[in-house]
Amino acid sequence: MKVAVTWEMCGYIDIEADNMEEAMKKFHSESGHIKLPEDGIYVDGSFRLTSDDVEEMEVMADFSAKPVHDIFSMETKTMANFLNNRERNSKVNQIFKQIQDVVRTSLEEEVWIPINRNRQIRVEIIPLTDGRTEVASTLYTAEGKEIITAVCEHYLPETIKENIQSLLAYAEQESPAIWAEIYARNILYYLPEMKTNPYECNALEWTKRKLFLLVTYDKAEEAGEEDVLTFELRTDADVLLIDHLPVRELAEEKIATMLASMRDNWRNTK
Incomplete structure (x- = not known):
């Protein structure tokens, strides 16, 4: 019988900051992108059953046939x-x-x-x-x-x-995938209004650089005047990245994929 277990590790990471308070705040805001320490050590006494609920343990046991890296991948229910x-x-x-x-x-x-x-x-x-x-x-x-x-x-x-x-x-x-999922639903909700009012997506880490993602209901000349959503990663003065998604293909998943891609790419503008 495969039994799911959990344990804790501890270690150190490097964070660029002027003091500990700043480093701690930076960790909380960026922890989703920080790599785990490679030299972590086991926390004594942390080894335990992953759950005390029999039904939950049975459900988790169903994952035991999958490779560990598959079990904990974002694409798989884990x-x-x-x-x-x-x-x-x-x-x-x-x-x-x-x-x-x-x-x-x-x-x-x-x-x-x-x-x-x-x-x-x-x-x-x-x-x-x-x-x-x-x-x-x-x-x-x-x-x-x-x-x-x-x-x-x-x-x-x-x-x-x-x-x-x-x-x-x-x-x-604060993962880009969840951020994109939320804004994708918002865009579909506001879509009727976007023909006259562009929709703005923000992320907390963009604030210092005054970046935002503007989504506009538009027509693409290169696509034969087809209705599209135009995604612009920009500052008040400049467009840094731009892409389009045909309105006829709109679905929450496709919008989320576009948003996540734009958000990931903003790091290249640093």
């Missing part, structure tokens, strides 16, 4: 994802219940939910002039700095939960 999602789903349901309470009592309130020491979520219920009601869920730092917002209409409970789940995942690890 033991780690399984456990993280379980805890996250519990938090999602708690937050969703708070949203329901707000919707029942008033359509002009907001809810602040602490996630951990460094992150919190604000959920706003926003009545729109066309009669719709928008739910805007925004991830903030503990100091109140906005990180990313996920939006949808209030009558779509599964999408609200999906948005909250993505924000919780992003609070744990």
